[in-house]
Amino acid sequence: MSRLQVVSGKGGTGKTTVAAALALALATEGKRALLVEVEGRQGIAQLFETEALPYEERKIAVAPGGGEVYALAIDPELALLDYLQMFYKMGGAGRALKKLGAIDFATTIAPGLRDVLLTGKACEAVRRKDRSGRFVYDHVVMDAPPTGRITRFLNVNDEVAGLARIGPIHNQAQAVMRVLKSAETAVHLVTLLEEMPVQETADGIAELRAARLPVGRVIVNMVRPGVLDDADLDLVRSVPRAAVAKSLSSAGLGGARRGGTAQRLVDPLLAQADEYAERYALEQEQRAALAALELPVHELPLLAEGMDLAGLYALARGLREQDLS
Structure with a gap:
């Protein structure tokens, strides 16, 4: 499995739930996974029934076999402060810029810069090693933007081309793209067995392939149990x-x-x-459409009792049983 797992999907398909379950599955048997949120919705905190996540890596769950799941909600403004400190040693000057509103101004007028900061923070976690030379995290799972925005979000090199053709920002974008377009990364798309989500998934995969971004698997969420064949x-x-x-x-x-x-x-x-x-026929049609994409397809069941922490662990177990992790 690639070390950076990017999870996208049409709104309403449960991509955040799938990303959380995937992080649990990857952390099973003593591994360590980092679950990253980039949209500021605090969906991860709600799923794991914990308080709102700060801008720091915090352990939120223990996986079967003693593995650990950490979570990070990336704040673009604070990520920019980190960036300014890392490359320019600005420290207090950077905090002063934040108080003046300059940081928010920069990330608002330059959305490409915002995406570089968000993806860059995740890629840094992928590359980070401890003093012994081992990777700090075995896997990083990103709860990414929806399918309609995922290619532009990940293709940060093109986004910053008009901002900086040379210099640290340009170099940072290049470093990010080296991770995102490598075998270290896989972009998974979450869908439902319904016409619109499946079509958006197909369109998203075509865009990702055109941008030469590595497409991973299709995960069909909330599949209702079969009653009649x-x-x-x-x-x-x-x-x-x-x-x-x-x-x-x-x-x-x-x-x-x-x-x-x-x-x-x-x-x-x-x-x-x-x-x-009628529903059965429609679902079979959508399964055929997904099979035509020539990607591995995995299915997760609709949980009749709703989503809670126990359900999240059940979905993680289902992913492991399907060899997704």
């Missing part, structure tokens, strides 16, 4: 209404005569079967 659906379509009413009556649900309880249940049951058949 093709043979069962064919049987439902062909069974006479009278036979259904008779079976219901035999099960103790009232008489099968006209007006009886069993008779009144026939139409709603058959309507529900038709609705399921």
Whole structure:
């Protein structure tokens, strides 16, 4: 597995949940993973049922087997202060610029610079080593912007070309791109078995490939359990209404005569079967569309009881069982 795992997806597909589950899965068996948030929504803190994340790397979970998950919510302004201190030793002068509003001004008028800072901080964590020469984190997982913005967000070299063609900013962008376009990185896209998310996933993959960014896998989230297969659906379509009413009556649900309880249940049951058949056909079409992308596809179930910390661990276990980690 690549050391930088970037997770994107259309809004509403649960990309933050998948990113968190992936970090847990990667940290299993004694490894250490860093989960990075770049959009300032504090979604990671909510998932792990902890307080809002500060701009520092903080342990938020223990994975099965004793692994550790750390989290970092990257603040562009504070990242720029780090950058100014690292390259220019500005220290107090940088903090004074922040008080004057100059830092916010810089990251607002130059969105390319903002993306360099956000991606640069994640790439720094990927490359960081301890005193013994070992990587501090085995994996870094980034909860990235949605599919519609992911290519532009990651392709920071092009974004800063108009800002700085030489100098530290240019060199920083080049260093970031060396990580993002290498085998160290994989960009995964999260989708649902619905037409719009699948189409946006296909479009996003095409854009990533055109930009020569490394596409990883497609993760289908919130998959509802199968109830009937093709043979069962064919049987439902062909069974006479009278036979259904008779079976219901035999099960103790009232008489099968006209007006009886069993008779009144026939139409709603058959309507529900038709609705399921329509959804089943749509999901099969979307699975075929995803298969045409020629990427590994993994599925995560819809959790009937909703998402909580236990559900997050269950999704992580599902990813490991599918050899995603």
